[in-house]
Amino acid sequence: MMEPLVQVRRLVKRFGATTVLDGVDLDVRKGEVVVVIGASGSGKTTLLRCVNALETYEAGSIRVDGVEIGFRDEANRVRRTERELAAIRSDIGMVFQLFYLFPHLTATENVMLGLRRVRGLAKEEARRVAERWLTRVGLGDRLDYLPAQLSGGQQQRVGIARAVAMEPKVLLLDEITSALDPELVGEVLAVVKGLAREGMTMIVVTHEMTFARDVGTRVVFMDRGRVAVEGSPAEVLTRPIHERLRGFLARIELKEVESTL
Amino acid sequence: MELALASLPFLWQGLIVTLQVSALVVTGSLAIGLVLGVAAAYGPPIVQWPIRIYSDIIRSIPLLVLIFAVYYGSPTIGLALPAFWAATLALTVFKVAHVIEIVRGAVGSIHNGQTEAGKAIGLTLMQRLNYVIFPQAMRRFLPPWLNSVTDSVKGSALVSLVGVVDLMLSIQQVIGRTYEPMPLYVLGALIYFTINYSLSLLSRRLEARFAYIRE
Numbered sequence: 001m002m003e004p005l006v007q008v009r010r011l012v013k014r015f016g017a018t019t020v021l022d023g024v025d026l027d028v029r030k031g032e033v034v035v036v037i038g039a040s041g042s043g044k045t046t047l048l049r050c051v052n053a054l055e056t057y058e059a060g061s062i063r064v065d066g067v068e069i070g071f072r073d074e075a076n077r078v079r080r081t082e083r084e085l086a087a088i089r090s091d092i093g094m095v096f097q098l099f100y101l102f103p104h105l106t107a108t109e110n111v112m113l114g115l116r117r118v119r120g121l122a123k124e125e126a127r128r129v130a131e132r133w134l135t136r137v138g139l140g141d142r143l144d145y146l147p148a149q150l151s152g153g154q155q156q157r158v159g160i161a162r163a164v165a166m167e168p169k170v171l172l173l174d175e176i177t178s179a180l181d182p183e184l185v186g187e188v189l190a191v192v193k194g195l196a197r198e199g200m201t202m203i204v205v206t207h208e209m210t211f212a213r214d215v216g217t218r219v220v221f222m223d224r225g226r227v228a229v230e231g232s233p234a235e236v237l238t239r240p241i242h243e244r245l246r247g248f249l250a251r252i253e254l255k256e257v258e259s260t261l
Numbered sequence: 262m263e264l265a266l267a268s269l270p271f272l273w274q275g276l277i278v279t280l281q282v283s284a285l286v287v288t289g290s291l292a293i294g295l296v297l298g299v300a301a302a303y304g305p306p307i308v309q310w311p312i313r314i315y316s317d318i319i320r321s322i323p324l325l326v327l328i329f330a331v332y333y334g335s336p337t338i339g340l341a342l343p344a345f346w347a348a349t350l351a352l353t354v355f356k357v358a359h360v361i362e363i364v365r366g367a368v369g370s371i372h373n374g375q376t377e378a379g380k381a382i383g384l385t386l387m388q389r390l391n392y393v394i395f396p397q398a399m400r401r402f403l404p405p406w407l408n409s410v411t412d413s414v415k416g417s418a419l420v421s422l423v424g425v426v427d428l429m430l431s432i433q434q435v436i437g438r439t440y441e442p443m444p445l446y447v448l449g450a451l452i453y454f455t456i457n458y459s460l461s462l463l464s465r466r467l468e469a470r471f472a473y474i475r476e
Contacts, residue, residue, distance in 0.1 A: 054377055082386055090383025100378035104396045113392055114382030166382055 003066065005030045005201055006051065006170055011060035013046055013225075020046045022225035023060065028170065031199045035212040035233070038222035039248055044205045047222070048172045051203065052094045053085050064092060065169050090118045093168030097175040099155045101147040107134055107158045108143045111165045119166065133161040137191045153184030160191055164200070171195070173204045177211075209252055213237055221245045268435040268445065275431030276452060282345070282417045282427060286352040287410050293353075294360025299390065301361055302368040312361060319358035325419055327351040332423045348420035352413065359409050367402035368394055400471045407464035411457040418453075428452060 004027035013021035021043045028034050036044045049055040051062055053069050056079065062069040069088060072080045080088070101110050111130035115121045121129065134143055137157040147155050156176055163171060173192065177185045189211050196202065196215045206212060212219055212233060219236040221229040229242045240246045301312040319327070331354070332347040342350065371394050379389035421430035432449040436442050 052381060054380060086380070086383050086385045086388075089380055092381075094381040096374060096378065096381075098374060100372075100374035102375065102378065102393055102397075114384070117388050117392060118383040162378075162382065 002029065004028055005032075005065055006203070007061075007063040008047070008051070009061045009063075011047070011050065011057055011062060013043070013050060013055060013057045020225055021050070021057070024222075024225070024227055026220065026227060028201060028203060030201055032217045033196045033200075033202045033204060033215050035216035035219045036203060036205045036222060037207070037209075037212060037219060037248070038228075039251075042222040043225045044222050045174055048094070048174050048203060048205055051170075052092050052172055053080070053089055054094075064088070086118075090114070090166060091169050093163035093166060093171040095156070095159045095163050095171070095173045095176045097179050099147070099152075099159045099179075101155055101158055101162070103147050106144045106146055107139060107150065107161075110147070110158055111162045114162065114166050129165055130161070133165045134158065136194075137161050138187070151184060152180045153187045156180065156184075156188045157191055160188070160195075164195065170201045170203065173202060173206070175205050175207065177206070177208060207252065209237060209249070209256075221248070223248075268439075271435060272428065272431050272448070272452075275426055275428040278345075278426060279414070279417050279428040280456075282349050282352065282420055282425070283410075283414045285349050286356050286413045286417065289349075289353045290356035290360050290413075291406075294357045295364055297357065298361040298364025299368060301365045303386070316358040316361045319355060320362070322355075324352070324355050324416055325422065327355050328419055328423060344420070344423045344425045348423055348425050352416060352420070355416070356409065356413055359412075360406065363402060363405045363409065364398075366405075367398040367400075370401050371397050400468070403464065403468050403471060407460065407467070410464075411460050414456055414460070415453065 006026070006028035008024055008026040011021050011024040012019065024043070024047060026034070026047075036047065038044050046055060050057050051064065051069065057070055061071075061074060067088065068074050070079065072078050072084060102113065105113065108127060108130045111133055112123075112126040115126035115129055116123060119126075131140070131143055134140060137160055139154060139157055139161070142150060142154060145154075147158070150158065159176070176192075177188050180188065185208070189208065192202070192204070192211075193215055204212075204216070216233045219231065219233045220227050221236060221242065223244050229236055229240070229245050236245070237249065240249055297312050297315075300308050301316075304312075328348050328351040331342070331351040332344060335342040335347055375393050375397065376389060379393040384393065417427060418429040421427050421433065424430070426434070428449060432445050436445050439445075
């Protein structure tokens, strides 16, 4: 069996006295789409942020393609330098709940920035790659628009293009549809489905259960800073045995029913 | 009036000195204030708090006290600065504190998500500052900073009090010889006004350039 692309072991993260991640173990193999669900405060987002080195962690380890994320010297817990972190992050894509596009740059320039400054592509080459990705996410006619001139769904698709254009080893999606109007959710999820079909390895934090069922190769339920349940979408979502998972799913379902009323 | 005109060549020398002091203070304080302001915004606490203390102390001391302190104080530490340099140094020390606050405010107004988005595509700190933070912070930086530039020009008149023959002191010297204060003070005011008004016209232009749509 090949070593997993992402390997999280006994990960512990504390904010002051609060333990947010309390020994998380997770493996993600190449081409897998792992959907992480759980109540707010269960640590899903923090887990993603640790994988992309946006948070430090106190104990345990995270390896992406064999490289330890948080520490250059794991035994002595020596943290990585800013420069090392930048290089590591450039191979891990992240899409944010609130998009975080660069407001002073056009859609194309948003995608080009990393290609030019991190990947070192020449301007014209970077533009070509950026335009290709933006066209792929359905924004070929919005290339020179500023973020402020785009709808939320369009902005989020730029966010996805900006991340995947870097050809990351793994793509992290942090509740990327929760800030969107319901009618815009579909266009964003369609893009993600396309990426999944092409074999992009992803860790997806979401509250969209239908989406989890459709694209997830595996679903992970987090509870109180740990992975409580893990399995195929059918196992986890359709026939849940775990009591807190059942409660969580019931609450989500109730909300979905309410929103259709 | 002919008196005022006759004194123009003499005042010209003073004006040059005023412009020299102002230019040195503005560029010096910008360079130092920029570095310290960014450090105050992004540095670890150990770096942040000395900068804060500096800026808080300096901003609560009258500029004139600083100028006297540097001019009369420098010989006591064996560093007898000429009046021109003592005054310029004092003005710069004063201005740096203000630039720090302006930079910190401008940079701090940029949402942390911008930093995270920059990190996520692998930009280093310098790259994030250059391509993500500064272009956005410029809008918030320019108006108060250009304001502080005109303040520097006006504040430079205080250097006359330690004997630097700037525009202000040359005006007073002409008055001392002619006993005609009004025309010369009016002329002086006009010259200061011309410098600062052109600066504020320039600032409006610059601000318009950075007024792109946001969010």
